[in-house]
Amino acid sequence: MPKTSAAPAWWRRRGWWLPAALLALWTLSGVFEWVRPLFLPSPLKVAQTTWARWQDGYLGPDLSTTLGRVAFGFVVGSFLGLLAGIGLGVSRVGERYFSATFNAARQVPIPGWVPLLILWFGVGEGSRLAFITIGVFFPVALNTASGLVGVSRQYKELGVVYQLSAWERLWRILLPAALPSLKAAALQGLTMAWVSLVAAELLTSMSAGLANQINLGREAFKMDLVYSGVILIAVFGALSQWGLLKAWDLTLGRFERR
Amino acid sequence: MSLDLGGIAIRNLNKSFELEGRTLPVLQDINLSIQPGEFLALVGSSGCGKTTLLRILLGLEKGYHGSVFLDGVPIVGPSSERGIVFQEHRLLPWLTVAQNVGFGLRELKDAQEKRRRVGEALQLVGLEAFENAYPGQLSGGMAQRAAIARALVNKPRVLLLDEPLGALDALTRLRMQRELDVLVRKEKVTTVLVTHDIEEALYLADRVIVLSARPGRIKRELVVSLARPRDRDSREFLSLKEELLAEFHLDEEEKLERAL
Numbered sequence: 175m176p177k178t179s180a181a182p183a184w185w186r187r188r189g190w191w192l193p194a195a196l197l198a199l200w201t202l203s204g205v206f207e208w209v210r211p212l213f214l215p216s217p218l219k220v221a222q223t224t225w226a227r228w229q230d231g232y233l234g235p236d237l238s239t240t241l242g243r244v245a246f247g248f249v250v251g252s253f254l255g256l257l258a259g260i261g262l263g264v265s266r267v268g269e270r271y272f273s274a275t276f277n278a279a280r281q282v283p284i285p286g287w288v289p290l291l292i293l294w295f296g297v298g299e300g301s302r303l304a305f306i307t308i309g310v311f312f313p314v315a316l317n318t319a320s321g322l323v324g325v326s327r328q329y330k331e332l333g334v335v336y337q338l339s340a341w342e343r344l345w346r347i348l349l350p351a352a353l354p355s356l357k358a359a360a361l362q363g364l365t366m367a368w369v370s371l372v373a374a375e376l377l378t379s380m381s382a383g384l385a386n387q388i389n390l391g392r393e394a395f396k397m398d399l400v401y402s403g404v405i406l407i408a409v410f411g412a413l414s415q416w417g418l419l420k421a422w423d424l425t426l427g428r429f430e431r432r
Numbered sequence: 433m434s435l436d437l438g439g440i441a442i443r444n445l446n447k448s449f450e451l452e453g454r455t456l457p458v459l460q461d462i463n464l465s466i467q468p469g470e471f472l473a474l475v476g477s478s479g480c481g482k483t484t485l486l487r488i489l490l491g492l493e494k495g496y497h498g499s500v501f502l503d504g505v506p507i508v509g510p511s512s513e514r515g516i517v518f519q520e521h522r523l524l525p526w527l528t529v530a531q532n533v534g535f536g537l538r539e540l541k542d543a544q545e546k547r548r549r550v551g552e553a554l555q556l557v558g559l560e561a562f563e564n565a566y567p568g569q570l571s572g573g574m575a576q577r578a579a580i581a582r583a584l585v586n587k588p589r590v591l592l593l594d595e596p597l598g599a600l601d602a603l604t605r606l607r608m609q610r611e612l613d614v615l616v617r618k619e620k621v622t623t624v625l626v627t628h629d630i631e632e633a634l635y636l637a638d639r640v641i642v643l644s645a646r647p648g649r650i651k652r653e654l655v656v657s658l659a660r661p662r663d664r665d666s667r668e669f670l671s672l673k674e675e676l677l678a679e680f681h682l683d684e685e686e687k688l689e690r691a692l
Contacts, residue, residue: 351524
């Protein structure tokens with residue numbers, strides 16, 4: 175596909191205008207002290223804090239811990255969610271037996287799982303990973319199931335006419351046909367991975383992690399630390415989504431023709 | 433396909449649907465023999481059960497009374513002996529035209545043989561230049577030709593056509609009717625066409641069966657012995673068309689009377 179636009183670079187990058195303007199406004203407010211620096215430290219100060227934490231060797235472990243948790247929860251939760259979604263979306267038996275249980279369980283807000291998880295997995299890393307996995311699991315399972323149920327009868331009939339086995343029907347017709355829903359499932363799963371990560375790090379006791387950095391900053395009333403953590407989560411969250419979409423397009427994009 | 437295979441026998445076929453506890457007869461006392469290599473058209477107004485009859489021949493529709501045989505063997509489910517073209521092309525949008533046509537050949541493991549057969553089928557419908565195109569890039573007529581290639585790639589004994597040209601524009605439709613006429617002659621495959629277009633039926637079929645509506649019963653049987661390609665403006669063609677149209681009008685009047 176050729177690039178369609180011969181528009182100038184500044185126009186093509188219009189998505190960056192708003193963040194740039196906000197940054198400029200924030201800088202100005204720091205210079206003129208519109209807000210007390212205690213509540214809103216200047217961007218420079220936040221950058222300095224971030225850099226200092228990196229140099230002191232705090233940020234690296236925080237970052238890798240957080241990214242590792244997100245990756246684990248996303249991969250495991252997506253995999254389990256995909257399996258459950260297939261079970262609910264493909265077989266009427268699965269739907270009959272499990273949809274009530276599934277729908278009840280997904281009504282429990284994720285923080286509601288915390289006490290149970292701590293009971294099962296202890297107060298450590300296990301609970302946090304399980305927590306994120308659960309957060310990813312439900313939206314992925316739900317989107318997968320609804321995507322598979324929504325595959326048009328015309329395509330499903332093709333599987334009967336050509337006498338495909340159940341496995342072939344899934345692999346050659348249902349999953350490719352449901353791909354747009356699977357993509358939505360993956361994106362929602364990723365979002366939920368970040369949401370649950372922050373909740374997990376804030377709700378469970380002290381450990382490394384970006385959200386934990388936010389917590390530390392709050393307790394010590396160091397707003398630069400809080401802002402640094404929030405911005406890092408936003409940046410890495412956006413990066414992970416961008417990476418997911420790129421990887422998706424490279425591997426599965428060709429199946430998305432309609 | 434040799435001319436002695438592809439014979440269909442339908443005996444005392446009755447089919448009804450259950451709707452909100454009521455039994456709705458769809459097909460009643462259908463007895464019909466189709467000769468190997470014959471082109472049969474089923475016409476009737478919508479709701480006359482002609483598509484249901486075709487789906488029974490395909491093996492998709494279960495739960496009927498009576499029996500249906502292909503070359504003396506009961507039809508119990510879909511099989512590669514029977515190819516189908518639906519009103520919608522039903523090509524898988526993420527596969528190329530060649531891959532879609534090859535979908536009908538999945539039992540064939542020999543890749544080279546598979547390629548050869550797909551190429552042959554594409555040539556038959558004049559799509560050899562589009563083997564790597566995707567369905568979304570094809571016009572309606574081309575997509576339907578690819579669907580015909582997919583149905584024929586297995587060298588089936590029977591070709592089932594469920595209003596295959598119904599969704600095409602008038603001009604494409606006329607051209608496709610000509611192509612289908614030539615193609616089916618060449619393949620010598622038994623063909624059952626469901627259509628609500630009387631002219632299409634008369635142009636293509638050796639025999640036209642008119643089904644009455646609700647329940648579907650064989651109301652009229654008309655052998656068309658005009659030479660091919662048929663001239664739609666010839667006197668004989670027009671008089672046959674008139675005859676069939678009269679059947680339809682009768683049907684409409686009966687329905688009206690019953691309603692009043």
